[in-house]
Amino acid sequence: MSSVRYAVFGHPVSHSLSPRIHAAFARQTGVSLAYTAIDAAPHEFVGALDRFVGEGGKGANVTLPLKEAAFAICARTSERARRAGAVNTLSWNDGQWHGDNTDGAGLVRDLTGRNGLDLRGRRALMLGAGGAARGVAPALLDAGVSELIVVNRTPERADALIDAMGEPERALSRYWQDLGEIGDFGLIVNATSAARGGGEDFDLPFTLTTPRTLAVDLNYGEAAIPFLAWARAAGCRDAVDGLGMLVEQAAEAFEAWHGARPDSDAVYAALRGKDALLVTAD
Ligand SMILES: NC(=O)c1ccc[n+]([C@@H]2O[C@H](COP(=O)([O-])OP(=O)(O)OC[C@H]3O[C@@H](n4cnc5c(N)ncnc54)[C@H](OP(=O)(O)O)[C@@H]3O)[C@@H](O)[C@H]2O)c1
Structure with a gap:
């Protein structure tokens, strides 16, 4: 299976955990992908996305401070992205960006599901x-x-x-x-x-x-x-x-892109255990 490209865009973004999380989900589910972190200041964002698509980019997560800018470039958006006016998950379909927002669902799933x-x-x-x-x-x-x-x-x-x-x-x-x-x-x-x-x-x-x-x-x-x-x-x-939310919003994005629900609890436990004190945020 050939790799398609995915990425997280943000500014700064170099210490994002998203590449590790998506790589772990891909190993679990047998999906082949390349997922990188791309630093783009707000004025560089549209150009960076165009280059990404030209290089085979199929989907992207978007983190601070670009979520409202990501909403603005989408041809189509989910209802929850429209209510938020912000997009954290982009999918390239039919030559257009489709935007979703998985942050709220990720937080609620972490609080109600993982934390009861x-x-x-x-x-x-x-x-x-x-x-x-x-x-x-x-x-x-x-x-x-x-x-x-x-x-x-x-x-x-x-x-x-x-x-x-x-x-x-x-x-x-x-x-x-x-x-x-x-x-x-x-x-x-x-x-x-x-x-x-x-x-x-x-x-x-x-x-x-x-x-x-x-x-x-x-x-x-x-x-x-x-x-x-x-x-x-x-x-x-x-x-x-916010570590549980981070993993859950990533799981929602992963499922939307690849049609497979990863085992988010295993990835959460690995991150929590490995890095008692994680030093960066997404
Ligand atoms: N766990 C997760 O999955 C997850 C997901 C998304 C975001 N996050 C975290 O959530 C935080 C916010 O992200 P974002 O995307 O919303 O960023 P953002 O769009 O840049 O918004 C930043 C927010 O923080 C406020 N702020 C910044 N410095 C402040 C200060 N010194 N005192 C009071 N308010 C201050 C800003 O207020 P002004 O409007 O006045 O500038 C604004 O409301 C980030 O730290 C990010 O890492 C975590």
Whole structure:
């Protein structure tokens, strides 16, 4: 069987785990593929995708900061990608890009399946309104959270995300400076990249939590340490990082491309065991 090309595009992307995850899925399922990481700044993205297709590219994952740009170049999109306004999985079909977003399904599968947590009826707070938050927000609403409040450093992006959800009764934006006055939450999701690369951190009030709060960081490895440490210090019952979501969103993409469902638990266990402290995030 000849190899066809797949890749993850991002900026930066060199330390992405996606090539390892997709290679492991391919070994499990007997699929032959070449999957690489391609660094493309936003202004280089369209040109890099064109070259990739010219070299036999059939599918791509897209990570920060390119998910909203990926949505814009698609001729067709899945319903969940349209709700998100962001694409993390591209498939080249009939000379066109088809876009999907597997981030939200990946997160919910990790939380409810792997971690056995029930999201229904939880009041949810999401920090961040970038490409990952856009994928996760509709999936949390579908999973039955009672309310979703989105807070972002740049408030206009939180407003745009909430407008896209179209559920003004249940999904609302608030200002970051009001975090001390918006009550407590059963679910708090950190969908920011604030802690990546040793960047500046942010302070969160403990009043956001209760002893039953589930705190989720979409980051993993070193980038998840500050938020999960805050959650433990606040007394949150559960604190989950983004490694399981990463593996699950990859499994969804792999199945869409190759028609075979990989054993994501085996790959998750191998990554968790091998790298007690993963140093990069996707
Ligand atoms: N586990 C997984 O499978 C998975 C999947 C996707 C993403 N992720 C992780 O999720 C994070 C977000 O990814 P993304 O694709 O959404 O990135 P993105 O589109 O670049 O968005 C970044 C978000 O972080 C916020 N932010 C950045 N620095 C901040 C700071 N110092 N203080 C407060 N907010 C800050 C941004 O706010 P502004 O709008 O104000 O700039 C924006 O909301 C990344 O770290 C990524 O690694 C994990």
